[in-house]
Amino acid sequence: MSEQEKKAPFLDKRSSRRTFIKNSGLTVGGVVLGGALGTLLGKDSTTKTTEAHVHSETTTTNFNQALMYFDKAQFDTIDAASEQIFPKTEVGPGAKELLVAYFIDHQLAGNWGLNTKEYMAGPFYPAEATPLFGHQTHLNRQQIFELGIEGLNSEALKQYKAKFHEIKEEEQVAILKAFEAGEVNLNGAVTSSYFFALLKSATIEGVYADPLYGGNKDMQGWKMKNFPGHQMSYANIIEKDEFVKIEPTSLNSQHKH
Amino acid sequence: MAKKLPKTDIVLAGVGWTGGIIAAELTRKGYKVVGLERGKERKTEDYLMVHDELRYQQRNEMMQDLSKETLTVRHDRSQRALPYRQHGSFLIGDGVGGSGEHWNGLTYRFFPYDFEIYTKTVERYGKDKIPADMPLQDWGITYNELVPYFEKFETMAGISGETNPHPDVPEVKYPTAPLKETPSMKMFREASKNLGYHPYTAPAATLSESYTNPDGISRGACQYCGFCERFGCEYGAKASPVVTVLPVAKETGNFEVRTHSVVRKVLHTNGKATGVLYVDTRTGEEFIQEADVVVVSAYALNNIRILLNSQLGRPYNPESGTGVIGKNYAYQMTSAASTGFFKDKEFNLYAGTGSLAGVIDDFNGDNFDHSDLNFIHGGNIALGHYGKRPISNNSVPKGTPGWGKEFKDESIYWANRSLSVGSQGSVMPNKENYIDLDPTYKDQFGDPLLRMTFNYKENERNQQKYIREITTKILEEMGADIINSPGDQGDWDTTKYQTTHNTGGVIMGADPNTSALNNYLQMWDCENVFVPGASAFPHNSGMNPTGTVGALAYRAAEGIEKYLKNGGSLV
Numbered sequence: 001m002s003e004q005e006k007k008a009p010f011l012d013k014r015s016s017r018r019t020f021i022k023n024s025g026l027t028v029g030g031v032v033l034g035g036a037l038g039t040l041l042g043k044d045s046t047t048k049t050t051e052a053h054v055h056s057e058t059t060t061t062n063f064n065q066a067l068m069y070f071d072k073a074q075f076d077t078i079d080a081a082s083e084q085i086f087p088k089t090e091v092g093p094g095a096k097e098l099l100v101a102y103f104i105d106h107q108l109a110g111n112w113g114l115n116t117k118e119y120m121a122g123p124f125y126p127a128e129a130t131p132l133f134g135h136q137t138h139l140n141r142q143q144i145f146e147l148g149i150e151g152l153n154s155e156a157l158k159q160y161k162a163k164f165h166e167i168k169e170e171e172q173v174a175i176l177k178a179f180e181a182g183e184v185n186l187n188g189a190v191t192s193s194y195f196f197a198l199l200k201s202a203t204i205e206g207v208y209a210d211p212l213y214g215g216n217k218d219m220q221g222w223k224m225k226n227f228p229g230h231q232m233s234y235a236n237i238i239e240k241d242e243f244v245k246i247e248p249t250s251l252n253s254q255h256k257h
Numbered sequence: 258m259a260k261k262l263p264k265t266d267i268v269l270a271g272v273g274w275t276g277g278i279i280a281a282e283l284t285r286k287g288y289k290v291v292g293l294e295r296g297k298e299r300k301t302e303d304y305l306m307v308h309d310e311l312r313y314q315q316r317n318e319m320m321q322d323l324s325k326e327t328l329t330v331r332h333d334r335s336q337r338a339l340p341y342r343q344h345g346s347f348l349i350g351d352g353v354g355g356s357g358e359h360w361n362g363l364t365y366r367f368f369p370y371d372f373e374i375y376t377k378t379v380e381r382y383g384k385d386k387i388p389a390d391m392p393l394q395d396w397g398i399t400y401n402e403l404v405p406y407f408e409k410f411e412t413m414a415g416i417s418g419e420t421n422p423h424p425d426v427p428e429v430k431y432p433t434a435p436l437k438e439t440p441s442m443k444m445f446r447e448a449s450k451n452l453g454y455h456p457y458t459a460p461a462a463t464l465s466e467s468y469t470n471p472d473g474i475s476r477g478a479c480q481y482c483g484f485c486e487r488f489g490c491e492y493g494a495k496a497s498p499v500v501t502v503l504p505v506a507k508e509t510g511n512f513e514v515r516t517h518s519v520v521r522k523v524l525h526t527n528g529k530a531t532g533v534l535y536v537d538t539r540t541g542e543e544f545i546q547e548a549d550v551v552v553v554s555a556y557a558l559n560n561i562r563i564l565l566n567s568q569l570g571r572p573y574n575p576e577s578g579t580g581v582i583g584k585n586y587a588y589q590m591t592s593a594a595s596t597g598f599f600k601d602k603e604f605n606l607y608a609g610t611g612s613l614a615g616v617i618d619d620f621n622g623d624n625f626d627h628s629d630l631n632f633i634h635g636g637n638i639a640l641g642h643y644g645k646r647p648i649s650n651n652s653v654p655k656g657t658p659g660w661g662k663e664f665k666d667e668s669i670y671w672a673n674r675s676l677s678v679g680s681q682g683s684v685m686p687n688k689e690n691y692i693d694l695d696p697t698y699k700d701q702f703g704d705p706l707l708r709m710t711f712n713y714k715e716n717e718r719n720q721q722k723y724i725r726e727i728t729t730k731i732l733e734e735m736g737a738d739i740i741n742s743p744g745d746q747g748d749w750d751t752t753k754y755q756t757t758h759n760t761g762g763v764i765m766g767a768d769p770n771t772s773a774l775n776n777y778l779q780m781w782d783c784e785n786v787f788v789p790g791a792s793a794f795p796h797n798s799g800m801n802p803t804g805t806v807g808a809l810a811y812r813a814a815e816g817i818e819k820y821l822k823n824g825g826s827l828v
Contacts, residue, residue: 085660091669112316119327119342121698128337133330134752135342173661180659200660208647209311225672227607227647230308233480234608238642241440243603243673251306 064214065102068109069142073163077149078104080165082203084172092224093217095203103206103215104199108142115140126189137189141198147186148179148195155184210251222248230254259534259543265291267817268533268548270520270563271555273355274803275789275810277498277506278410279552281472282814284511288821291546292512293535295519295555296321296352299499304491308484310646319359319489321349326700328558328707330751333689334575338708340698345752347759348487349556353516354499356556356757361486361611361643362462362495363801364416366407366429366808368622369400371798377623378633386633390688391716392578392585393633394795397767397828398776400427403808410807411460414496415468415476418460423617425624429460436465436479436613441604441676445615445640448734454617459639460804461612462496472505483644485611495611518544521702523551523567523786530569530786536702550785550817553763554810557792561692561762562707570763570773570782573691575710581773583692585761586709587797590636590682590717592746592755593724596652596675597737603673609644620727621683621799632719636682636799638727647672654739676735678728681756682721683799687714692762713746721746758802760794765809767828775828777816778809784826789813 067075079101088094095101111117115135122138129136139147155175156164164172178184182193206215208222210229216222222229229248237244267283269276272294280290312318321327329338350356370377375393378386387393404427410416411431418431435458438446442458449456463479479494493500506512515537522534524545532547553560564570564582573584616639618624627633651668652675658664695708713721722745729742766772769781778793780786789810791802798805816827 086665087662089662089666091666094665115324115343117317117322117324119323119340119698121340123697125337125339129339132748132750132752133339134345136339176660203660204651205311205315205648209315210309212309213311222647225647225669227672231482233482234605235437235478235480237605238439238481238608238613239437240605244605251309254305254308 070105076165085203099217100206113142147188151186219248261545264547267550274357276554277502278810279814280506281502284506284509292514293518299353304489321351329695332712347757357498363612364460364804365800367798367805370622372396406808406811409811417465419458423455442615444735454619459614463610553788560792585686587684589756589758593721594679595728596677596741597732598739600738606645609642614639614641632716634683636680684797760791760797763788763792764795765793777827778813
């Protein structure tokens with residue numbers, strides 16, 4: 001297969017849609033239930049291929065970069081801590097550049113921060129619950145983050161006489177390691193290791209979740225990992241021996257098409 | 258005071274695979290069916306924004322809202338059970354289509370051995386092979402009797418597959434060709450063959466080609482988009498109730514689905530059900546829906562709960578081993594998976610579909626000699642190509658730190674260079690693995706939650722030790738440069754996703770003393786109540802359960818029709 005053939009279906013939105021229709025056999029025999037497909041097929045057959053340019057011009061100001069939940073000091077702490085979990089390296093940007101702390105802020109402001117779809121009725125027995133039984137505290141994630149952030153700063157102050165985001169990288173790492181090991185007492189019904197695990201998973205989510213959530217800036221998380229994001233079809237790729245690198249697209253392209 | 262609604266022929270508590278199949282079969286025979294579904298309506302258009310790992314995988318978009326209802330969990334009777342506050346080890350779906358919307362689509366048939374497991378184990382190895390605390394039971398039906406029902410399910414769903422080449426496994430002809438084979442699946446096939454095993458491409462409910470089923474339902478081919486398990490299919494290529502059986506039932510004019518309707522109880526007097534009590538969670542009103550037949554067709558665990566909260570059937574008592582509701586709860590042993598890292602190869606792992614896999618059954622069921630082994634049964638072994646998504650795909654060689662610079666660079670380097678060979682290991686029943694009602698915790702209506710008492714027992718821990726050697730051996734043969742082999746199975750981790758294959762609790766069998774249902778899934782103790790679903794499994798086999806769930810639902814549909822015509826116990 002030529003280089004041209006390899007790239008073309010994925011760079012050109014119009015041909016991508018045609019390829020998809022052709023390959024899926026959906027136009028044959030009248031699909032009884034293809035509601036979603038009906039929408040895809042029926043609308044907008046003249047999508048401009050210039051969308052990407054328009055997008056980059058209008059995103060010089062990222063209106064998503066503002067706080068819904070954290071105060072400035074809390075934000076600075078999480079910005080620094082998440083960078084240690086997923087740091088900038090030669091491979092690519094770290095959590096800071098990817099706007100992970102904004103992602104975490106936005107997540108904490110909603111369902112996830114308030115544990116709204118989880119069973120939060122008592123009684124609670126945090127002391128007798130091993131980690132195998134997961135979340136067994138009355139605290140929601142907002143409260144756990146508040147306690148965790150307080151803990152990170154009070155450790156930094158105690159050991160290095162400064163706020164967490166002001167101390168050296170290796171000092172931040174040392175504190176995070178102590179958190180991970182559960183060696184720091186937080187002023188509430190949760191362990192430092194539980195907070196650390198939450199922070200770590202939220203950081204990874206902020207690196208790789210669709211940019212619609214505020215992190216993974218410009219899909220750079222996906223680009224590092226060669227993950228193509230939202231694509232219609234891999235029917236022509238699935239059997240290929242060589243690795244096929246695809247420029248990622250996000251859900252924004254699906255919504256706007 | 259609950260409002261009484263006009264009587265219908267059949268009422269369903271839950272509209273997923275089993276409810277949908279029964280609705281399609283009975284409405285076309287002219288019976289009126291009312292389906293009560295606690296979740297929302299679902300349609301293919303819902304999935305236009307489905308390629309969203311955070312929303313669907315991390316935040317469990319399609320799963321039960323645990324703030325309203327969950328269960329409690331513990332390892333053994335000495336522990337206080339604690340609520341399963343967040344989704345973890347298993348993911349129970351809700352909404353129309355139930356877990357049949359977010360499933361992977363792997364559609365196997367349990368083996369002939371499974372249905373007569375007690376008899377066949379004793380025949381081959383003697384009674385002493387079965388430990389005293391393992392209430393192993395035949396299912397009250399044989400594989401051969403179930404074949405027509407398996408065929409019905411596979412034809413309806415359009416299963417794409419290849420005949421299993423293992424000499425001890427019955428031949429199956431699938432309605433559509435197997436899915437495409439990826440380079441890594443070819444490596445698995447080659448390596449397994451070299452080792453003397455019998456590899457094949459897994460039977461899949463994600464269509465390999467366009468297909469029109471006998472009901473006239475047409476669906477297009479799978480696009481391998483990589484968002485399948487835990488997601489709904491925006492193409493309708495993955496067979497689900499919403500794109501197969503439910504439209505057929507609706508077309509008859511005899512089917513009414515009421516969403517946001519939570520069934521609290523089956524109402525019954527003198528050994529006969531009169532209907533169900535349910536709540537419309539939007540209006541807050543309570544209703545009684547009377548019916549000639551009540552079908553408890555929720556998720557396996559919720560079936561147990563509805564029966565226990567209805568005081569229907571005899572609750573299981575682990576002390577004496579008597580009673581049946583909650584008995585023989587089983588799960589799946591998934592910790593024998595090994596991961597291989599390939600320095601010089603990159604695979605297109607972002608692509609895939611939920612049921613794309615190379616499989617062997619050489620160490621499954623009784624396909625190998627257990628004479629000198631300290632366990633019975635086994636598990637399939639598979640290399641899946643399900644589509645790896647970046648938040649959850651962070652495999653690194655053992656010894657790599659879990660965060661920081663090295664973790665970041667390594668997890669990115671290996672993202673498209675690592676392959677796992679896993680196993681859906683069987684779980685045998687144990688006297689101490691069971692379900693009852695929790696004494697403390699309640700749901701949104703004040704009804705008791707289920708209490709699950711479960712841990713992996715000796716049989717399964719020994720099986721895992723045996724199977725993990727094979728998963729590692731296959732990766733070695735495939736040429737992996739580094740292999741992460743699993744350690745021993747510890748106590749059940751309720752937080753880590755393992756599988757949503759919860760089975761048993763309302764089991765079928767030939768004897769009313771040791772089972773809750775006869776082989777038509779009809780309750781021994783209440784002849785107009787049928788309970789299809791994996792809750793009917795007396796043990797769990799070494800493969801995904803839905804193919805067998807589907808077959809049993811067709812069997813139940815036949816039983817319901819017989820009952821409506823003739824009445825009485827069908828067996």
